[in-house]
Amino acid sequence: MTGNDNSRAAHDILDWVLSFLEDNEGYRVWPDMVPGQIYRAQPDRAPLSGKSLDTVFDEFKTGILPGITHWNHPGFAAYFNSSATLPSVMAEAVSAAVNTNTMLWKSSPAGTEIEQKTLDWLQKMLGLTGFTGITYDGGSASSFHALAAMRENFLGPEYRKAGLFGLTGDHPVIYLTEQTHNSIHKALITLGFGTDSFQYVRVNDDFSMDTLNLCELIASDKRSGRQPACVVATLGSTSCTALDPVDDIAKICREEGVWLHVDAAHGGSAAVLPEVREKFDGWEKADSIVVNPHKWLFIPLELSVLFVREPGVLKNAFHFSAEYLKTKQDGRIESYMDYGIPLGRRFRCLKLWFSLNYHGIDFYRRKIEQHLSLARLVYDALDRSEDFEIMAPQPLSTTCFRALPGSGEDADSFNERLMDAINGTGRFFISHTRLNNRFVLRHVVSGVKVTEKHIQGFLSLLMEIKQHMDN
Incomplete structure (x- = not known):
């Protein structure tokens, strides 16, 4: 051509x-x-x-x-939606065109400093202070690096020399719940924490962590010679957006000298609304926090942010230089290659910079406030219906529900068939989870184009298919 x-x-x-x-x-x-x-x-x-x-x-x-599968479609209501607006999509093209590598300040001065400044903006938007932000491709990678920093903090400098096999006397314990994201388990196993180190804390009726049981488990583990290392709290669990009582958990962690990691990959963006922020009380006391702008800030994949209280600990976990990477600027400004596994780093923060400048903070507040209101329409309609039951509280914009079969059919299989029938129409797409060992349907409102028309369309389709299945 x-x-x-x-x-x-x-x-x-x-x-x-x-x-x-x-x-x-x-x-x-x-x-x-x-x-x-x-x-x-x-x-x-x-x-x-x-x-x-x-x-x-x-x-x-x-x-x-x-x-x-069209995640940008207003009928997409599965998982946690990742939809994008025009400025962020254009920024992707610009980033690919300049094709800069933000591994070192020298390799991309603007890429390094715009990432620092943009994540400062984001931190203030969410009501946080005192953290250092670093971007990774997704929440799984962000949590992996946070937990690597936790391991560095727990094992100390001797670990870098002796490795895990040289430190057999330590018996660390990581406190999770049934709602903890599976990426946490994968990261811990990769980092050398076997499944024997996992301690599952009981959850309350709203699926949040039971802090009384957390205290009991910590005390029991200490008596048996095990060493509490980390509590993983969640703000917006994947199954049902459960919100752990982070303020109480933070107090326990501080008293016990335990690392607190907060997984707010989806829910964290809602803190842009001051009236929602009180639900996140205590997350400012965490050692590490994960927030994914590509989930609820309308940024295309991939963009996750890890906020760390002590960036030096994270750097200690990953810094390993080579002659060909040394520059005259070393020590004067940070290089992001020192804060993770990747050497090559896309200028991924450009799309967040574009979007924040184009939309402004008020846009995100309006959109998330709208999503919370639309989600309430779904919750209230199903709660009123005699054909459905609500399976979990709705602290954010996810509705967990299931249909009550009109016949004697097993409820789990009926709801799976109902989900497949809805998705098979091509008009909407929902997903499922299990709560209290029951098959549960999930409807999530977080797409940038979703309106009340789409909510009413989904509810009408749901009722129509359910009635047809009953008959």
Whole structure:
């Protein structure tokens, strides 16, 4: 292709992106696909000769787009939604174009300093002070690095020399609940904490951590010669957005000298609303906090933020330099390569900088406030209905519920069939969890385009399919 052809094709792609972001309701939320269908439709080998840009994009639209689950769709109500607005999408293109690597200050002065400044902004938006922020690709990676810092703090400097196998006398205990995200378990196992170190704290009726039981377990573990190392609290659990009593947990951790990690990957963004922030009392006392702007601040994947109280501990866990990475600026300004496994780092914070500048804080407050109100419509409608039961409180914007079968059918299988039927329409997409060992449906309001029209549409479809299944 000539330069003019490429320019025309690039503008056509941009026009498609703009149109898609403006209105994508013509697409099925969840594709009508079977496993392997997209894979088998692709050629066995990459093309020997290249194709034009418009041809490649046409092949995307015909061969890949039909297999996309549309997280940006207003009918997407599963998991925790990750939707994006125009400025953040444009920032992704700009970031890819400049293609800078933020591993060192020298390798990207602007990338390093904009990340520092933007995360300072975010911290203030959420009502926090005194933390240092670092970005990673997702909440799993952020929690992994937070827990690596916890391990460094627990084991001390001797660990770097002796390793885990040289420190067999330590018996650390990590306190979790049934609501703790599975990425925490994976991170701990990877970091050398076997499952024997996991201590599960009882939950209350609202699925929050029972602090009385936490105290009992800590005391029991200390009596048996085990060493309490960390409590993982959650603000907005994945199953039902349970909120742990972080202020009480923080007091216990301070008294016991235990690291407090707060997983607020989804829920943390809601702290942009001052009236919601009181639900997060105590998180400012944590040693580490994870918040994902790509969940509820309308930033495209991937952008997670780890806030740490003592960045030096995190740096001690990962710093290992090499001659080819030394610069004259060392010691005068931080290099993000020292705070994690990755050396190569995208300029991922640019999309948050674009978005905060374009939208302003009030936009996020209005949107999240709207989401909380819309979620309440779902909760109240199902709570009033004789055909459904609410399965958990609704502290944020997730409704956990299930249908009551009109026949003698097993409730778990009935609700699974109901979920599949809703998703099969292509109009909405919901997911499930298990609470008290029962199959529970989840409806989440966090997409940037969701309105009351979509809420009423979902409720009507839900009632219609449920009635049809009963009959």
